[in-house]
Amino acid sequence: MTAVLHQSSIFIFFAVIVMCFFQNITCFNPRLLNVSRFESDWSIAGATWYGPPNGSGSDGGACGYKSAVGRFPFSSMVSSAGPSLFKSGQGCGTCYQVKCTCNAACSQKPVTIVISDECPGCVSESAHLDMSGTAFGAMAISGKADQLRNVGVLQVQYRRTECNYPGRNHSRLSSVKFQIDVGANPYYLSTVVEYLNGDGNLASMELEEASNKNTWHQMDRLWGAVWKLNSGSELRAPFSIRMKAADCGKVLVANNVIPVGWKPGDIYWSHVNY
Known part of the structure; x- marks a missing residue:
């Protein structure tokens, strides 16, 4: 019986690989086997917090998310990052598990945060997270959040994890959000991209006009x-x-995600996500 189950598991594994190949999936989807591509050993970082004790840190920040950091699904569980994690903006939107174990107020349970801002002065350690008061306090034992916030610079453990946003109205279906910049015009389009599942950040982005199908303009x-x-x-x-x-x-x-009649400052939701 054990041998049959083993053979069955091997068959399922190779079936998933073949399916990914023929569907032109360009990266392995860990959700098919319930594992994370980013699952790895923990690394050490320094951690501080800023803003109100139960707030979301900055309103805006170097990623462009603005006041969205305080609302669902970010829900104030955000952090600014030192240069090694911010990566000149490419780290925006990446998700990390963070936990503390070296203080009596630490719960030792990981919390998940999103990089939403830069901490250019955070260079005293190889990695530093300047977390929102909410996220920092979430690492504490129940009732000990203020005690933990009084520590100062706290040594934490962190590791990259996949972003997995719940959908609007707490539904299971999440989608990528595009918020058009207020300076956009018919000759210049700029947009903030939010709530990317999986990697959480982008290497490149392109735009296709409806009047010019199959011609993709490289965005910067x-x-x-x-x-x-x-x-x-x-x-x-x-x-x-x-x-x-x-x-x-x-x-x-995201097909036809920005409609005819779009306006600077408007928000448009796609029907897709990673």
Whole structure:
């Protein structure tokens, strides 16, 4: 019986690989086997917190998420990062598990945070997380959050993890959000990209006009999680957006996500996610 089960497991594993190949999936999907691509040993970092004790740290920050950091699904569980994790903006949107074990107030249980800002002065350790008061306190034993916040610089353990956002209204279906920058116009489009599952960040982004199918314009990272396209001619909506994940390279297309009549400052939700 054991041999039969073993053979069955091997068959399922290779069936998943074959399925991924024929569906042109460009990176292995760990959810199929319930494991994380980022699961690894813990590393050491220094941790501090800023902003209100039960707040979301900065309102805005170097990633461009603005006040969204305090709302669901970020829910204030965010952190600014030193240069080694911020990576000149490419670290925006990446998710980490963080836990503390070296203080009596530590619960020793990991919490998940999202990189949402830069801490350019955090260079005293090889890695540093300047967390929101909410996220920092979440590492404490129940009722000991304020005691933990009074520690000062705390040594923590951290490791990369997959982002996995619940959908709007706490549904199971999440989707990528695009918020058009207030400076956008018919010749210049810039947008913040939020709530990316999986890697959480992008290596590249492209735009396709409805009037020019199969021609993809390369967008550039303006700063943080903000991407731009500066066109020499008027851009014709609706626009489709093609994204490439930073680490696994998986490609995702949000078809016609930015409609005709789009306006600077507007928010548009796709129907896709990693």
